[in-house]
Amino acid sequence: MMKMKIKMMKNVALLFVAVGCCVCEPQTSCGEESSSSCAICSVTQGIAMLMEKVKLLETRLEKSEKDVEELRGLIGGRPQVxxxxxxxxxxxxxxxxxxxxxxxxxxxxxxxxxxxxxxxxxxxxxxxxxxxxxxxxxxxxxxxxxxxxxxxxxxxxxxxxxxxxxxxxxxxxxxxxxxxxxxxxxxxxxxxxxxxxxxxxxxxxxxxxxxxxxxxx
Structure with missing residues (x-):
């Protein structure tokens, strides 16, 4: 479930980056853009930061899964009561x-x-x-x-x-x-x-x- 949520966040982030690039690509600099284009550039930068966070979450999830597997190996995957x-x-x-x-x-x-x-x-x-x-x-x-x-x-x-x-x-x-x-x-x-x-x-x-x-x- 966690993997699915992270994957969805990543896909949404990539979509927004692609849209932002398409809109901003014809412009030479943010100072020459219209206010709406500048807003899109800001959103694009925010999405890029979000992608970095998603990448960090993926790394943490992989480590957590590894820790769980190691724990299961120690107890043989059997419940302890x-x-x-x-x-x-x-x-x-x-x-x-x-x-x-x-x-x-x-x-x-x-x-x-x-x-x-x-x-x-x-x-x-x-x-x-x-x-x-x-x-x-x-x-x-x-x-x-x-x-x-x-x-x-x-x-x-x-x-x-x-x-x-x-x-x-x-x-x-x-x-x-x-x-x-x-x-x-x-x-x-x-x-x-x-x-x-x-x-x-x-x-x-x-x-x-x-x-x-x-x-x-």
Whole structure:
């Protein structure tokens, strides 16, 4: 598209130069021309300057295309999607309990290649169709009640879960993982069950979520 626009600009510039030359050619000098002829000469000079700019744009476009090809060669032309996040980016404490199911918003971003994870919503959105790997952990810190229950969900459907419903114990941790296919636009998140909590320490990152694209389809 950019090449086409530059080519059109170049063709228009050449046309105006040709017209200007035809009009001004019979004249000996601009001082002897009529005011209209002088105006055409000025336009012709402006078009000549425009052609120089078009030439510069062509040079820059060629360099950009070369850089893109080199980048594709480095990554093998394959999309790169990977992220890893922790629940809290400062302090420590429980998240929850809530009266209804609530997506966890992981604020501490370790990595977010491809920018598919949104820390404002806690939702990962697939921008590439493919097979993905997800792993999530949760921690319950010295809480006898309520307990901790989290779900990994794809488009609102439960994929996997981690539960801590034991009585009389504390400082429990658990994790789970899944390999799932995603279409472009599919959403994945971790959801906290109503009336339960999860604990995190920003310095230890005990409650986390990670995922990456295994291969596109």
């Amino acid at each position: 990977a992220f890893s996040v922790g629940l809290l980016d400062s302090n420590n404490g429980n998240t929850g309990p809530f009266t209804e199911a609530t997506p966890l918003k992981y604020k501490k971003v370790f990595s977010n290649m491809g920018s598919c994870y949104n820390p404002s919503t806690g939702v990962f959105t697939a921008l590439v169709k493919g097979m993905y790997f997800f792993r999530f952990t949760m921690f319950n810190h010295q809480v006898s009640s309520p307990k901790s229950v989290v779900y990994l969900k794809r488009n609102g459907q439960v994929v996997a879960s981690v539960w801590d419903m034991g009585a009389g114990d504390s400082n429990d941790t658990g994790s789970n993982a899944a390999v799932i296919p995603l279409e472009v636009g599919d959403n994945v998140w971790v959801e906290l069950r109503p009336n339960t909590v999860v604990y995190d320490d920003s310095g230890l990152s005990l409650t986390t979520l990670s995922g990456f694209l295994i291969f596109p389809m």
